[in-house]
Amino acid sequence: MSAPTTTAPAAATLSRHPVLTIDDLSVDYLVDPPVHAVDHVSLELRRGEILGLAGESGCGKSTLAYGITRLLKPPATITSGSATFHSREGYDVDLSTLSGDDLRAFRWDKVAMVFQGAMNSLNPVLRIQVQLEDVLTTHRPEMPKAQRRTRCAELLMRVGVDPSRLRAYPHELSGGMRQRVMIAMALALEPQILIMDEPTTALDVVVQREILQEITRLRAELGFAVVFITHDLPLLLEISDRIAVMRAGRIVELADAVTLYTDPQHAYTRRLLSSFPSLTGARGDFIRTGVDASSSSAFADETTPSVDQEAVR
Numbered sequence: 001m002s003a004p005t006t007t008a009p010a011a012a013t014l015s016r017h018p019v020l021t022i023d024d025l026s027v028d029y030l031v032d033p034p035v036h037a038v039d040h041v042s043l044e045l046r047r048g049e050i051l052g053l054a055g056e057s058g059c060g061k062s063t064l065a066y067g068i069t070r071l072l073k074p075p076a077t078i079t080s081g082s083a084t085f086h087s088r089e090g091y092d093v094d095l096s097t098l099s100g101d102d103l104r105a106f107r108w109d110k111v112a113m114v115f116q117g118a119m120n121s122l123n124p125v126l127r128i129q130v131q132l133e134d135v136l137t138t139h140r141p142e143m144p145k146a147q148r149r150t151r152c153a154e155l156l157m158r159v160g161v162d163p164s165r166l167r168a169y170p171h172e173l174s175g176g177m178r179q180r181v182m183i184a185m186a187l188a189l190e191p192q193i194l195i196m197d198e199p200t201t202a203l204d205v206v207v208q209r210e211i212l213q214e215i216t217r218l219r220a221e222l223g224f225a226v227v228f229i230t231h232d233l234p235l236l237l238e239i240s241d242r243i244a245v246m247r248a249g250r251i252v253e254l255a256d257a258v259t260l261y262t263d264p265q266h267a268y269t270r271r272l273l274s275s276f277p278s279l280t281g282a283r284g285d286f287i288r289t290g291v292d293a294s295s296s297s298a299f300a301d302e303t304t305p306s307v308d309q310e311a312v313r
């Protein structure tokens, strides 16, 4: 199978302006004994970048994502810090000041999320059209019906699903298609941040790869920033501009993806990298190329092993 062609803008051309600033954020689960799941995390998400969040199970990745979007429920509680959204229109929003309708509107409009199990949260008895349209009816009530319909078709096309599937019920679609529908839904209001928590983990590797290509392409086209959470460090190295490595609730290292791979500074990052055998040795050098051997003169040499990204992972 061919490797993904990365559509990510070169790191140098990415904006350095933050779209989100997380400052000293801490989240505890108030159980006995309390769990300090996120421990004084400070982080800037830059406009248009894909920021990978890596780290072993239980290190606090999801809690951080939920904390940013204020989706935490008791026993979780934010014990310190703040998250500030910097709108492209030029104003700032301190997320701790939002509640009720404002918070709900903010979540769809400015920040959208896609979770691993998202595809299972589609309503089984409603057609895709109805569910997509519902987002627009709720958040863009002024949009005429005809325009809503066109927009739904556009959204599906954008994520690589034929608009004829608008009439389908969720059970008539494959898992990959349903997850694409969820991504379309997340993009419906053109958010400036997309938070993806293991969005493709439940899918087979071929579908996973296609969806990741879609995400990087859409990000380049629409300019939203992505926080991408996964255990899969090789995958993050492929798609991220920068990677934050999290351990026991803290960010222990944050660097651009190439630097993190070639020159990891923290012992834990080195351990994490070495826990993926595919990243060590000659084949690991191909991880960041994103170039199919057959389509690149640089790799056209017959003696060069083919860039089988599935095999190196």
Ligand SMILES: Nc1ncnc2c1ncn2[C@@H]1O[C@H](COP(=O)(O)OP(=O)(O)OP(=O)(O)O)[C@@H](O)[C@H]1O
Pocket (backbone or CB within 6 Å): 029, 031, 035, 037, 055, 056, 057, 058, 059, 060, 061, 062, 063, 064, 075, 231
């Ligand atoms: N509802 C809860 N009550 C108590 N502790 C919790 C709760 N949810 C999560 N935790 C704890 O908080 C810590 C961080 O969990 P979190 O799910 O954020 O980690 P993660 O890095 O996303 O893990 P994974 O990759 O497995 O999803 C873990 O120690 C976890 O056991």
